[in-house]
Amino acid sequence: MNQDDKIDPRLAALLDELKPASVRDPKAAARARSRFLTQAVSASEEQRHSIWTIFQQKEKFAMNIIMSSLVVLGLLFGGSATVSAAQDDLPTQPLYQIKLVSEDAKVWFESDPTLKIEMLMEQAQTRTEEMAALTLAGVTPPADLAIRAQDRIQQALQLTATLDDATMLATLERIRTHLQTQDQLMLQLQDGTCTECEPILQRTRDMLHTQLGQVEDSLANPNQFRNQNQNQVRTTQTPLATGSAVTPQTSCTPALDGTGQQNGNGNPSAGTPMPQDNGNNQNNNDNGSGNGNMNENNNDSGGGDGNGNGAGDGSASDPGGQGGKP
Amino acid sequence: MISELDLLVQAQKLEPRALAEIYDLYSPRLYRYAVRLLGDACAAEDCVAETFSRFLQAVRGGRGPRDYLQAYLFRTAHNFVVDHYRHQKPEGILNDDTPDCENTEENASLNIRQQRVRFALAELTSEQQQVIALKFLEGWENDEIARVLNKPVGAVKSLQHRGLAHLQKILLDEEA
Numbered sequence A: 001m002n003q004d005d006k007i008d009p010r011l012a013a014l015l016d017e018l019k020p021a022s023v024r025d026p027k028a029a030a031r032a033r034s035r036f037l038t039q040a041v042s043a044s045e046e047q048r049h050s051i052w053t054i055f056q057q058k059e060k061f062a063m064n065i066i067m068s069s070l071v072v073l074g075l076l077f078g079g080s081a082t083v084s085a086a087q088d089d090l091p092t093q094p095l096y097q098i099k100l101v102s103e104d105a106k107v108w109f110e111s112d113p114t115l116k117i118e119m120l121m122e123q124a125q126t127r128t129e130e131m132a133a134l135t136l137a138g139v140t141p142p143a144d145l146a147i148r149a150q151d152r153i154q155q156a157l158q159l160t161a162t163l164d165d166a167t168m169l170a171t172l173e174r175i176r177t178h179l180q181t182q183d184q185l186m187l188q189l190q191d192g193t194c195t196e197c198e199p200i201l202q203r204t205r206d207m208l209h210t211q212l213g214q215v216e217d218s219l220a221n222p223n224q225f226r227n228q229n230q231n232q233v234r235t236t237q238t239p240l241a242t243g244s245a246v247t248p249q250t251s252c253t254p255a256l257d258g259t260g261q262q263n264g265n266g267n268p269s270a271g272t273p274m275p276q277d278n279g280n281n282q283n284n285n286d287n288g289s290g291n292g293n294m295n296e297n298n299n300d301s302g303g304g305d306g307n308g309n310g311a312g313d314g315s316a317s318d319p320g321g322q323g324g325k326p
Numbered sequence B: 001m002i003s004e005l006d007l008l009v010q011a012q013k014l015e016p017r018a019l020a021e022i023y024d025l026y027s028p029r030l031y032r033y034a035v036r037l038l039g040d041a042c043a044a045e046d047c048v049a050e051t052f053s054r055f056l057q058a059v060r061g062g063r064g065p066r067d068y069l070q071a072y073l074f075r076t077a078h079n080f081v082v083d084h085y086r087h088q089k090p091e092g093i094l095n096d097d098t099p100d101c102e103n104t105e106e107n108a109s110l111n112i113r114q115q116r117v118r119f120a121l122a123e124l125t126s127e128q129q130q131v132i133a134l135k136f137l138e139g140w141e142n143d144e145i146a147r148v149l150n151k152p153v154g155a156v157k158s159l160q161h162r163g164l165a166h167l168q169k170i171l172l173d174e175e176a
Helices: A009-016 A026-058 A060-076 A080-086 A096-109 A113-136 A143-160 A165-189 A195-220 A222-236 B004-012 B016-038 B041-060 B069-087 B104-122 B126-137 B142-149 B153-175
Strands: none
Touching: A009 B104, A009 B126, A009 B153, A026 A113, A026 A165, A026 B016, A026 B041, A096 A113, A113 A143, A113 A165, A113 A195, A143 A165, A143 A195, A143 A222, A165 A195, A165 A222, A165 B016, A195 A222, B004 B016, B004 B069, B016 B041, B016 B069, B016 B104, B016 B126, B041 B069, B069 B126, B069 B142, B104 B126, B104 B153, B126 B142, B126 B153, B142 B153
């Protein structure tokens, strides 16, 4: 401090007494961080969706197909407003099934592989955000959220293997970032907010770590990644799973075993599939072909319990005005 | 290490990693600032949450800070503090955030003295409060404070001078 900062020592002493701020409660801090991250990830998701919408406008043909299918779906389920309204629903809410079907439709009709991969990763991220929202509301997330996330990631990885070298590497990098973000979100949720949720959160993290490991390996050895996945594509002729309306695939691997490890890439060892909350979702054939792909030919879940809808506290007011005197 | 400006650029694209990094970087400092001025851990947590929520909203709406992220965040946090005092009568703000200490009597005495200083600070104008708090509690330099207030350094010095004089009048002349 310079000459201008001279202050009466008694006043300085009084001000100094405010300095020793109390230690922040680590649990409260972790909860606050978790809430902010959920808000941040949601905001990021929304922005990406809007970017994708702009692209749709450019690709008129693709857009027409997508819009037509959404209109049909919308009519089937009670109007396009319903489809739109379903987008923020959680697994515990009635319109969640429509959300899943509309997601499947988007993937199904997307012809650009790069956009399709981005869409798949966004949907995987949406599943983890749903887990976050439920956890913050004190509701244990249904296990099939993690399975769905894993399914989307695996599909994205398989598609990535079909891209040219430069695009493949760049896409793998993006997938890695997606996975790290999801893992970070899961980590933040393991702060004791919902002790019943811990096992499913941990298993999801294990799954994400396995996928991250696979992406790291792929970045280190792209050719091997390409060969493995292209072989899988040839042997399985896998159409992109759309959840509700796909033909059963010939090869799949359980989502997660009891330790959260995935049976991928030629490891035919059996694993225990992640527990299902409704038991009607999967045709997972643990047939040991070990392609690391969790094929989910499901009827969609709608599982879950409770009424959790907490998605952070994001109050949305503009920065408050400069206050005057109290 | 990524610079504040780079972080801000990425945050404007709503990159979750950048937003998380910003949170980790500034949230402890904002909490400390808030708890010093509010004297209440819960209110300080609210302040931090509200500050980052407003920041996120601003970024989403394209109204976020273009530079000087730290200045923006502290300005927003201070608005919360001012609003907090504006909406609560002094007697309503009692510090229940007493740190664990064997000597509770001494603790209570400290608590009362702290509250007295907080109420005295709340008597100043918002800008004077910011200058005094950032300078003498957080140890900021005048140019950093000037960014928070969007004012020249000279104006900061002037605010500091008037603020200290007023504070002295409230706290010391009262004693005399």
